[in-house]
Amino acid sequence: MTDNVREDGRVPVAAEAPLQFPVEFEAHYLTNQKAFHDFALYILKTNDRAEKAVHNAYVDIRTRWDTLLAEPDLQAQTWLILRRAIIDELIGGFREEVAERDSGIGLYPALTKLPPRQFDVVVLRFIGRLETKKIAWYMGLTPSTVTHHIRKAQERLAPIHRRATRPIKKKDVQ
Secondary structure, eight states: OOTTSOTTSOOOHHHHSOOOOOHHHHHHHHHHHHHHHHHHHHHHOSHHHHHHHHHHHHHHHHHTHHHHHTSSOHHHHHHHHHHHHHHHHHHTTHHHHHHHOOOSSSHHHHHHTSOHHHHHHHIIIIISOOOHHHHHHHHTOOHHHHHHHHHHHHHHHHHHHHHHHSOOOHHHHO
């Protein structure tokens, strides 16, 4: 009888399919999990959301692990992944929620049509009221790239803004 087989002949579940991760990955997880969770909790405000974001980050990290090991700064790269997971959780279903809102001028449907990065920077800047440097840090971008995405989003939203802020003409009031 082998060590994995019980006297009744059954094989324990753990012996059937052990989960195995590279030792380096496990070490990285054990070293960083608390800091990742604390950071996520600070941003997301609830333990459930923080745990979900950290879990999603580590799923992504594990998926990319071999590539990440070739990076010159593994720590920086994994923090980028965590930040993206936090932003995804923070913004989450916000795009769908925004689409259901009525601004009276079509702003919200237009926002939902922005490309993902433009949507994210607009939400973080104008709704979250974050500074460019902080947005850049969260998203793993340079401040100039964040500024570029904000400018492009504003260009896309300009026709709606012009309609909303144009002077009222007498014929419109009659």
